[in-house]
Amino acid sequence: MSAASASTGRGGTLNSALFYVFLVVFVLVSVFPLVWIFKMSIVTKAELFESPPTILPNTPTAASYGTIFADPSFQKALINSTIIAGVTTVICLFFGSIAAYAIARLRFRFKSIVMTLILAISFFPAVAIIAPLFIQFRRIGIIDTYLAAIVPDVVFALPLTIWILVAFFKELPFDLEEAAKIDGATTIQAFRMVIVPLAAPGVFTTAILTFIFAWNEFLFANTFLFDDNTQPVTVVIPNFATVYTVDYGAQAAAAVVVTVPLVIMVLIFQRRIVSGLTAGAVKG
Amino acid sequence: MAQVTMEDVSKVYGEDVVAVRDMNLDIEDGEFAVFVGPSGCGKSTALRMIAGLEDISRGKVFIGDNLVNDLPPRDRDVAMVFQNYALYPHMNVRENMGFALKLRKMDKAEIGRRVDEAARILSIEHFLDRKPKALSGGQRQRVALGRAIVREPKAFLMDEPLSNLDAKLRVQMRTEIAKLHNRIGTTTIYVTHDQTEAMTMADRIVVLKDGIVQQVASPQQMYEHPTNVFVAGFIGSPAMNFIRARLERENGGLAVTFGSTRMLLGRELMAKAGEREDLGKYAGKEVVLGIRPEHIEDARLAEGDALISNQGDGEAANTIEVEPQVIESMGSEKYLYFGISKEHAARLESIEELTSEGGTDDGDAEGSAGGSGSADDSGDLLVARISVESEARLGQKMRLALDATKIRLFDIETEKAIL
Ligand SMILES: Nc1ncnc2c1ncn2[C@@H]1O[C@H](COP(=O)(O)OP(=O)(O)OP(=O)(O)O)[C@@H](O)[C@H]1O
Numbered sequence A: 001m002s003a004a005s006a007s008t009g010r011g012g013t014l015n016s017a018l019f020y021v022f023l024v025v026f027v028l029v030s031v032f033p034l035v036w037i038f039k040m041s042i043v044t045k046a047e048l049f050e051s052p053p054t055i056l057p058n059t060p061t062a063a064s065y066g067t068i069f070a071d072p073s074f075q076k077a078l079i080n081s082t083i084i085a086g087v088t089t090v091i092c093l094f095f096g097s098i099a100a101y102a103i104a105r106l107r108f109r110f111k112s113i114v115m116t117l118i119l120a121i122s123f124f125p126a127v128a129i130i131a132p133l134f135i136q137f138r139r140i141g142i143i144d145t146y147l148a149a150i151v152p153d154v155v156f157a158l159p160l161t162i163w164i165l166v167a168f169f170k171e172l173p174f175d176l177e178e179a180a181k182i183d184g185a186t187t188i189q190a191f192r193m194v195i196v197p198l199a200a201p202g203v204f205t206t207a208i209l210t211f212i213f214a215w216n217e218f219l220f221a222n223t224f225l226f227d228d229n230t231q232p233v234t235v236v237i238p239n240f241a242t243v244y245t246v247d248y249g250a251q252a253a254a255a256v257v258v259t260v261p262l263v264i265m266v267l268i269f270q271r272r273i274v275s276g277l278t279a280g281a282v283k284g
Numbered sequence B: 001m002a003q004v005t006m007e008d009v010s011k012v013y014g015e016d017v018v019a020v021r022d023m024n025l026d027i028e029d030g031e032f033a034v035f036v037g038p039s040g041c042g043k044s045t046a047l048r049m050i051a052g053l054e055d056i057s058r059g060k061v062f063i064g065d066n067l068v069n070d071l072p073p074r075d076r077d078v079a080m081v082f083q084n085y086a087l088y089p090h091m092n093v094r095e096n097m098g099f100a101l102k103l104r105k106m107d108k109a110e111i112g113r114r115v116d117e118a119a120r121i122l123s124i125e126h127f128l129d130r131k132p133k134a135l136s137g138g139q140r141q142r143v144a145l146g147r148a149i150v151r152e153p154k155a156f157l158m159d160e161p162l163s164n165l166d167a168k169l170r171v172q173m174r175t176e177i178a179k180l181h182n183r184i185g186t187t188t189i190y191v192t193h194d195q196t197e198a199m200t201m202a203d204r205i206v207v208l209k210d211g212i213v214q215q216v217a218s219p220q221q222m223y224e225h226p227t228n229v230f231v232a233g234f235i236g237s238p239a240m241n242f243i244r245a246r247l248e249r250e251n252g253g254l255a256v257t258f259g260s261t262r263m264l265l266g267r268e269l270m271a272k273a274g275e276r277e278d279l280g281k282y283a284g285k286e287v288v289l290g291i292r293p294e295h296i297e298d299a300r301l302a303e304g305d306a307l308i309s310n311q312g313d314g315e316a317a318n319t320i321e322v323e324p325q326v327i328e329s330m331g332s333e334k335y336l337y338f339g340i341s342k343e344h345a346a347r348l349e350s351i352e353e354l355t356s357e358g359g360t361d362d363g364d365a366e367g368s369a370g371g372s373g374s375a376d377d378s379g380d381l382l383v384a385r386i387s388v389e390s391e392a393r394l395g396q397k398m399r400l401a402l403d404a405t406k407i408r409l410f411d412i413e414t415e416k417a418i419l
């Protein structure tokens, strides 16, 4: 899209050449860490510490992957991450849809103030509330439970969820709901047969974004969860270390395992995600 | 099919926004009623109350014999056509049209039969498997109509269904809707702000202004006997001319005068007026004279015509000297715009709104060969529809004859018709 617009007009060739140079540099810079970590995950321990480092792996090996998947705590961590991110997503979507539907649908005063307040919550520096939260969580006894990660995750993800959903819902023609009612639908039927199918792609996209947000969360999980039984992968990865050695290869492999599903998911749904992030920004 | 009745219906938004005030209306079974009025006058609100999409603040609405105030839309058995079509984007045309029937759990074969029948009537058989976004505006509007007719409801409600279409298609669909109504005869309430649509389609027109019904009458009746200045100015294109005049006694009869113009009120007119109000009490007072453009003619062409001769001795007095400021050739006739002295210019509030909106007719007056600045001035100018044979020239003084048998008179204070 941008390529096309950059190459039109006078001096088009120069512009588009510059554009591609920039694009290549940008892609290299963003992708490099990922590629490097992948490389780290498939080389032998010896090669890992070679100096200068090798660019391409000499003898690719899956040993690191073997290590992490053999480790039950890593498997447990993957499950924990899935539970925490999944539950966070479900809660955010449930409350977020209701709130966003109301905000997009109803006329009420101070709507923009409400929206700003919601956004303000996500601006709140998490570090600032971590100590009081810790004290409170300990008092009510949810330290070391999934709840300790889910509650703050929901608080910080919900504004994002609401904002994206409002953008989606605003695009829904609500006349359709009236048309459905006239056609003989009950409110529930109108919602189920007309609104839900139309809103589904938006809700789905939002779910992915919320899930990624919660999946990547580290600070709260690291502070409130001390037990292998509840810690998510973000917390567990650095633990591939003993007192004397750090298993960088295993850490790299774990990072790849944790990231790749997200990358694949985003690649599959990228169109929808982009349109979700920019919905309402441009009419039509 | 059913009649629709409104009894003292009002709609108040919030505390004090009265969108519809004490509306009384009887729409007969099979009638095509048109709600017309300027933007914001409450047409949509009235329609939506009948549909059940808007609560009724006061009064009663009946569909057939049922009081429907507290019924949800789905129990009212009315179909609605929306301005923006409101087709379900995720369903194809067939599913769109059959949706209401499916909700009623009608069997598939019957749904298919009705959809095919409606599609044939509306010539949309070829699009049945397409999604709405793959249709043109006109086709979408047909689908919306189809969705309404497959239901065979008690009444059709249409809220400006044609206003998103271009001028030509609008005229075409207008005829199609009229034909459709003739064919299936379902009671229809049609909302528009376009008086041409109202005039051409309606069995009866309901003119609304500021939430208040101004007049309910057949197009012809409304055209000939508007109840007040507002209706007179709103219905008809180009709009009726208004002149500040006096009513005076003359030879035992009454005459309308302004400047050197003098028109005796004919016996026929007086007889009709007698049924309405005592005209005599306006003698010696100022009134608003209303005359439609088609009742003004180039005096030279009108001479010897019935136009003037029935006035007996007052021939020349029936005319007005004017200086044409704009002449528009319409082919079959000419529109001649002229000014009138300030003291006779009728400044009427209710009309001002209309002229500032730029007239009420968008289709037919196009392609005018008019001269400079017709649009800017015509608000203050009067207009005559004269014969193409007229030799009227811009800026050249000439006389126009007014048809005294066709004039209307209005009270200058209340703006109500007195003749
Ligand atoms: N939800 C609402 N809240 C407050 N006022 C409203 C609401 N809906 C309509 N109104 C007001 O009620 C009046 C009538 O509105 P309505 O939509 O019926 O007008 P209309 O005749 O259909 O106009 P148009 O030709 O522009 O569609 C308007 O003054 C409008 O501002």
Ligand SMILES: [Mg+2]
Pocket: B043, B044, B045, B159
């Ligand atoms: Mg309206």
